[in-house]
Amino acid sequence: MSQFGLLGKRRFAPFFWTQALGAFNDSAFRNAMVMLAAFQMGLPDREISLYTNLAPALFILPYFLFSATAGQLAEKFEKTRIIRYVKLFEIAAMLLAAWGFHTHNLVLLLGVLFMMGMHSTVFGPIKYAILPQALKPEELVGGNGMVEMGTQLAILIGMVLGNSLMLLAGIGPYAAAAATIGIAMAGYACSRKIPPAPATAPDLEFNWNPFSETVRVLGITRSDRAVFNAVLGISWFWFFGTVLVAQLPIYTKLNLGGDGSVNTLVLTLFSLGTGIGSLMCERMSGKRVEIGLVPLGAFGLTAFGIDLFLARPGAAGHMGLDWWAFLHAAGSWRIVFDLTAIGVFAGFYVVPLFAFVQSRTPASHLSRVIAGNNILNALLIVLASMFGLLLGRLGMSAARIFLVDALLNVLVAAYIFTLVPEFLMRFITWVLVNTLYRVRVDGMPHLPEEGPVLLVCNHVSFMDPLLLMANLRRPARFVMYYRIFNTPLLSFVFRTAKAIPIAGYKEDPEVLQQAYDAIDAALAAGEVVCIFPEGGLTGDGEIAPFRAGVEKILARRPVPVLPMALCGLWGSVWSRRDSMLGRGRLPRRFRARVELVVDAPVPPGQVSMEMLEARVRELRGDRA
CATH class of the missing domain: 1.20.1250.20 (MFS general substrate transporter like domains)
Structure with missing residues (x-):
């Protein structure tokens, strides 16, 4: 739907x-x-x-x-x-x-x-x-x-x-x-x-003092670092937008030479763009909370904010234009495109942030976190008004204020993404996966909304962890071969995703023991852990026998196990098919169609390696 x-x-x-x-x-x-x-x-x-x-x-x-x-x-x-x-x-x-x-x-x-x-x-x-x-x-x-x-x-x-x-x-x-x-x-x-929408914290002790409660609400908002920085990102969006919208009337009059109808037009373009971008988020994210869109939105806000300045940095050649005359003036369609694009990328930026806050915050605290978000939003709106007023008093034109706003967005976005590298990691993952593949996901509702769960999946290509990372609707800790974990460039993504490196007993027994300890700690904390029980990439496209690691994990921490299968990845440049045939690895299937099939959870008492292997084979079917 x-x-x-x-x-x-x-x-x-x-x-x-x-x-x-x-x-x-x-x-x-x-x-x-x-x-x-x-x-x-x-x-x-x-x-x-x-x-x-x-x-x-x-x-x-x-x-x-x-x-x-x-x-x-x-x-x-x-x-x-x-x-x-x-x-x-x-x-x-x-x-x-x-x-x-x-x-x-x-x-x-x-x-x-x-x-x-x-x-x-x-x-x-x-x-x-x-x-x-x-x-x-x-x-x-x-x-x-x-x-x-x-x-x-x-x-x-x-x-x-x-x-x-x-x-x-x-x-x-x-x-x-x-x-x-x-x-x-x-x-x-x-x-x-x-x-009806039932109370999420009916036993909450009500505090009628708005000042002490404000301090407490802001403390709750700050308790989760990722959520708090998402809130800061939303508040920055309001700062950016307030500075932009506050300058539009004078920009319309002096730079565009327009009357009140042109001011209404530019506000309409910005609003319509934001609405379009907001609606596009669902399709672009595959109906998941995809914070990888946030850096994309930040990039668009800056790029088109700068171009809006470059499109008309000085005064208009003609004054008093109505909206129809403005649209027929030279260079106007570039401005129309910039204003609409700023709105579109604003949608990419703010909608995933709100969804992220909603999905990561416990229901018993969500309303107060949103209240904290609203307090910070209001503060940033006031600061934005003062900021725009100050720059105007210093003699800066509306177009130059747009430029300052766009350049400040680079600094703020870089700061937020440095504090929460998960945003940038998700962006890299989203771009890579959506550039290389068209993914169909079947059975994702089987993944429990909360609580510990162990995912088991066949291992076809070096891209498997990234592909799963981009399509699972809950953050997962991936157990991966330590040499892949240390792959240049991608190691940033794996480390940010808190992947767990593992080695064979003969290679490095200490790394192996550390991996089992990290897996147990993650499951104890209610997290999702994903393991590839074959112990390595398939060399012939077939599913190799599952090793006993899953049973060792469940012996320490009995949790539900969720079988999954990746289909359609054998033969890609990231698989070992070309290595097996002695050929160079050359991409032959750009935007290949692949599939992720997710099965219902299996209670820990019913798990055996033979049963899991048979189930994953059945889920994959004939499509390697």
């Missing part, structure tokens, strides 16, 4: 529309309020500037004040009930906004904006914590992509509608009020259809 099929499932569709309508209303109300202040009330420029700069600060302030409390609520109580209360709160806020629109009371409208910030703050931890409860593991990336796409389009449409309705002659405030109240009521109606 494709990710769009989720829109036909009750476990996803009502939540999707609830969150999309909420994002829509946030955007519509904010933009309608700004348009009222800027164009309907005849205020002086200084007062307009005060309100337009105060609005984002008031909206984001609740993230600092209440995110930690919201994280506790989402874990201690049933989530669907909280969502319905939040949507009722939104209806109340929009009723107040209607009165503010009618009376042109900006102080009241700013208060409503603070309320909408509270609405988003409470909904945020639920938004991402409910997905792992509602979706299957193979649906998690697609579901996140759909949510990100829906959010981007909802914000965009809300911005356009909020601006347009408020500018309707004579009835603008009333049209905006009616629309926002109607959308809030529609969101509540959708929330009534969301299935």
